[in-house]
Amino acid sequence: MEKIRRKMGKFLKLISLDEALDRIRNTAWDTPKKESIHVASSLGRISAGDVTAKSNFPPWNRSLVDGFAVNLSDCKSASDTNPVTLETNGVVEAGRSRFDKYIEGKCTEIYTGGIVPDSYDAVIMAEDCIIEEGNITITSVPKQWANIERAGDDLRGGDMILAESSVIKPWNITALVSSGVETVDVFEKIRVGVISTGNELFSDAEGKIPNTTQNLIVNYLNRGFIEARAAGIAHDDSREIRDMINVALKENHCVVVTGGTSLGGKDEVPEAMSEISNVVFGGAMIRPGRTMTLYESDGKPVFSVSGVPVPSMLSFDLFFEEYVRTVTGLKEYRKTLTATLSSNVSNKAGYAGIYRVNLISGEDGEVAEVIKTHGSGSISSMLKSDGTLVIPGTVEGLEAGEHVKVKLFGDFY
Amino acid sequence: MEKIRRKMGKFLKLISLDEALDRIRNTAWDTPKKESIHVASSLGRISAGDVTAKSNFPPWNRSLVDGFAVNLSDCKSASDTNPVTLETNGVVEAGRSRFDKYIEGKCTEIYTGGIVPDSYDAVIMAEDCIIEEGNITITSVPKQWANIERAGDDLRGGDMILAESSVIKPWNITALVSSGVETVDVFEKIRVGVISTGNELFSDAEGKIPNTTQNLIVNYLNRGFIEARAAGIAHDDSREIRDMINVALKENHCVVVTGGTSLGGKDEVPEAMSEISNVVFGGAMIRPGRTMTLYESDGKPVFSVSGVPVPSMLSFDLFFEEYVRTVTGLKEYRKTLTATLSSNVSNKAGYAGIYRVNLISGEDGEVAEVIKTHGSGSISSMLKSDGTLVIPGTVEGLEAGEHVKVKLFGDFY
Numbered sequence: 001m002e003k004i005r006r007k008m009g010k011f012l013k014l015i016s017l018d019e020a021l022d023r024i025r026n027t028a029w030d031t032p033k034k035e036s037i038h039v040a041s042s043l044g045r046i047s048a049g050d051v052t053a054k055s056n057f058p059p060w061n062r063s064l065v066d067g068f069a070v071n072l073s074d075c076k077s078a079s080d081t082n083p084v085t086l087e088t089n090g091v092v093e094a095g096r097s098r099f100d101k102y103i104e105g106k107c108t109e110i111y112t113g114g115i116v117p118d119s120y121d122a123v124i125m126a127e128d129c130i131i132e133e134g135n136i137t138i139t140s141v142p143k144q145w146a147n148i149e150r151a152g153d154d155l156r157g158g159d160m161i162l163a164e165s166s167v168i169k170p171w172n173i174t175a176l177v178s179s180g181v182e183t184v185d186v187f188e189k190i191r192v193g194v195i196s197t198g199n200e201l202f203s204d205a206e207g208k209i210p211n212t213t214q215n216l217i218v219n220y221l222n223r224g225f226i227e228a229r230a231a232g233i234a235h236d237d238s239r240e241i242r243d244m245i246n247v248a249l250k251e252n253h254c255v256v257v258t259g260g261t262s263l264g265g266k267d268e269v270p271e272a273m274s275e276i277s278n279v280v281f282g283g284a285m286i287r288p289g290r291t292m293t294l295y296e297s298d299g300k301p302v303f304s305v306s307g308v309p310v311p312s313m314l315s316f317d318l319f320f321e322e323y324v325r326t327v328t329g330l331k332e333y334r335k336t337l338t339a340t341l342s343s344n345v346s347n348k349a350g351y352a353g354i355y356r357v358n359l360i361s362g363e364d365g366e367v368a369e370v371i372k373t374h375g376s377g378s379i380s381s382m383l384k385s386d387g388t389l390v391i392p393g394t395v396e397g398l399e400a401g402e403h404v405k406v407k408l409f410g411d412f413y
Numbered sequence: 414m415e416k417i418r419r420k421m422g423k424f425l426k427l428i429s430l431d432e433a434l435d436r437i438r439n440t441a442w443d444t445p446k447k448e449s450i451h452v453a454s455s456l457g458r459i460s461a462g463d464v465t466a467k468s469n470f471p472p473w474n475r476s477l478v479d480g481f482a483v484n485l486s487d488c489k490s491a492s493d494t495n496p497v498t499l500e501t502n503g504v505v506e507a508g509r510s511r512f513d514k515y516i517e518g519k520c521t522e523i524y525t526g527g528i529v530p531d532s533y534d535a536v537i538m539a540e541d542c543i544i545e546e547g548n549i550t551i552t553s554v555p556k557q558w559a560n561i562e563r564a565g566d567d568l569r570g571g572d573m574i575l576a577e578s579s580v581i582k583p584w585n586i587t588a589l590v591s592s593g594v595e596t597v598d599v600f601e602k603i604r605v606g607v608i609s610t611g612n613e614l615f616s617d618a619e620g621k622i623p624n625t626t627q628n629l630i631v632n633y634l635n636r637g638f639i640e641a642r643a644a645g646i647a648h649d650d651s652r653e654i655r656d657m658i659n660v661a662l663k664e665n666h667c668v669v670v671t672g673g674t675s676l677g678g679k680d681e682v683p684e685a686m687s688e689i690s691n692v693v694f695g696g697a698m699i700r701p702g703r704t705m706t707l708y709e710s711d712g713k714p715v716f717s718v719s720g721v722p723v724p725s726m727l728s729f730d731l732f733f734e735e736y737v738r739t740v741t742g743l744k745e746y747r748k749t750l751t752a753t754l755s756s757n758v759s760n761k762a763g764y765a766g767i768y769r770v771n772l773i774s775g776e777d778g779e780v781a782e783v784i785k786t787h788g789s790g791s792i793s794s795m796l797k798s799d800g801t802l803v804i805p806g807t808v809e810g811l812e813a814g815e816h817v818k819v820k821l822f823g824d825f826y
Binding site: 040043057058059060093112113115154155159161169170171172173174175177178200206207209210212215216219220236306307308309310313335336337338339340359361362363364365366378379380382383385386403405408409 | 453456470471472473506526528567568572574582583584585587588590591613620622625628629632649719720721722723726748749750751752753774775776777778779791792793795796798799816821822
């Protein structure tokens with residue numbers, strides 16, 4: 001009973017979500033190292049600097065169609081009543097020849113992707129002319145540069161093709177390679193070690209439960225720029241926990257510890273952390289997840305979350321996002337969109353509420369249906385969730401029809 | 414010139430998008446094998462059958478808070494004017510002990526996650542009672558089952574926790590493990606081999622261009638249930654191409670060949686495929702991508718797409734999606750949402766148009782801004798795209814303010 005009273009005092013020290021996020025922004029975290037890697041290996045990583053195109057793309061004028069390259073001066077008078085016939089003097093196919101032997105009054109057969117010889121300034125589609133052996137006949141004057149993609153039309157040397165602190169997508173790689181960029185500066189992957197604690201996770205426990213929290217957090221976090229992994233399971237023993245955290249801190253940028261703390265009973269994690277860290281904050285006014293504590297150990301964050309899978313994942317991700325933004329400058333951590341609430345939601349005064357949301361693609365837009373949960377651990381509530389809605393502690397409720405921001409769950413959904 | 418005329422005939426055989434999708438649905442494709450794997454390895458895979466919970470979760474009544482487990486019959490008269498004091502007779506912590514020694518008139522200290530002994534039917538939060546050494550005092554009667562998550566509250570044996578043909582998310586795994594399911598039937602990963610063709614991709618080519626298409630398609634496709642990989646680069650030589658396709662067909666469910674075909678010049682891929690396959694369709698009324706041809710070779714699809722990266726990726730994915738749906742029954746291939754068009758869009762009559770869309774999270778909902786492209790290959794247009802909008806060939810245009818369905822680009826964005 002001593003413990004429960006001791007911890008009750010702690011309950012009063014909960015800070016607001018905004019204050020907690022502020023403290024994360026204002027802590028001097030170690031920054032993940034920047035590394036220069038080959039563009040082809042950079043998918044999903046966070047860029048560590050602006051990148052601009054080194055050269056034009058396409059590097060030369062190229063044909064967008066199959067047809068005939070012409071010089072407009074040879075077509076000037078073409079009309080229905082005055083058809084113009086041009087003799088062909090050769091052929092250009094992509095990658096096959098850089099044919100350029102323009103002769104006044106002649107045209108060149110050309111295929112999609114072929115380099116348009118410098119003497120030509122339009123390509124007439126094959127469908128738009130009468131083709132006879134050795135020559136073509138046209139009945140209208142093409143527009144200048146018709147069916148030609150000009151050098152640099154797509155990407156021009158100096159164009160911004162990858163902004164600092166953004167996630168590298170497949171097409172960023174295409175743009176980088178196409179414009180002559182071979183290596184790119186990125187942040188190393190953010191390594192996250194997830195430790196679970198709890199006697200109930202061991203096979204000799206009375207009331208053993210499966211260790212789902214560790215797996216859930218690892219799976220939820222893993223993305224191109226994050227490398228999350230299980231980093232052990234400890235008993236409710238502060239020394240065992242501390243040893244495991246120390247190992248995980250050596251190998252990772254960030255450590256998450258599940259269980260081993262509660263408002264009442266368990267305090268093995270606080271005990272384990274007391275000598276090796278400072279408390280950034282000990283609990284925040286959020287639901288679920290108010291007991292989450294953030295420690296700083298030699299510039300690295302250690303997140304202590306509850307052992308209950310869903311609430312610990314949801315609340316942890318809110319703070320981890322802020323940490324990632326702070327150390328990498330990343331702007332969009334998960335895609336956020338605007339939706340319309342389907343029904344009233346009441347929110348406990350003072351607490352920022354994290355709500356699971358089912359998105360319905362309606363006739364007029366996205367409809368957000370807040371999923372009712374009973375019990376903080378509701379796994380079933382996740383099964384039809386598409387994302388989360390956070391209602392600030394200053395707002396006691398929202399009404400049906402209000403517009404809200406929903407943060408989509410990551411990769412697969 | 415013979416070639417360009419021969420191919421012009423083919424142009425007339427383009428079928429509608431709907432017809433092309435119908436043909437994909439109606440072709441007898443080989444189905445990816447089903448395999449039974451451990452739940453922990455199933456992230457991102459497509460389930461090959463409904464899965465229901467084997468057992469209840471939680472398996473027993475457990476406390477949602479730190480506090481005191483009571484039997485309501487001992488609290489009946491509690492009120493402000495008639496406070497009730499209960500002696501504590503022990504403690505329950507998660508995984509530590511399954512204490513159950515109920516004595517009438519006594520309560521048990523309990524911590525979050527602790528198993529509530531069968532004799533108790535409510536837990537009073539520590540904050541809601543006066544705690545003194547050895548006993549607690551309450552001034553109101555708790556509701557029955559207050560602060561208790563009852564056995565099976567979250568998942569009940571027999572509940573559907575994973576529907577057939579859906580992508581397995583992190584929380585599906587949590588639900589499966591929590592309810593006693595250890596293995597799950599999934600489709601093997603759909604293996605896609607991507608072959609690039611074109612003399613212009615080789616270092617000795619005049620007008621060499623980097624092979625970005627292969628990398629783009631591989632990166633774009635790769636997800637939990639797809640394993641895409643580069644399967645070679647061939648010259649514009651039908652025999653070389655056919656040999657490469659034959660190898661790729663042995664190793665993959667599906668093959669994509671970029672380049673080597675156009676309305677006019679190149680016909681190495683048709684030549685390579687002529688002896689080893691049937692044509693499912695040869696060109697469809699879509700823009701971009703009308704030259705895409707789909708072959709069927711011994712039950713496997715071979716997609717022949719242009720060599721231009723962005724249009725080939727966008728058009729290919731439309732048909733590949735239908736193939737995946739057909740062979741696995743998958744419902745949501747990529748997330749689709751409703752947005753409001755920011756400005757008028759005109760669509761070429763007869764052609765289903767694939768438009769790149771930038772989504773803006775507005776005050777009232779998502780706004781879809783169609784990105785203008787010049788030249789079919791526009792890489793730059795992708796850099797700010799969030800997804801695609803397909804306008805059917807029967808629709809000549811959409812007006813600002815209309816609601817449209819936008820299919821979001823996958824994983825990272």
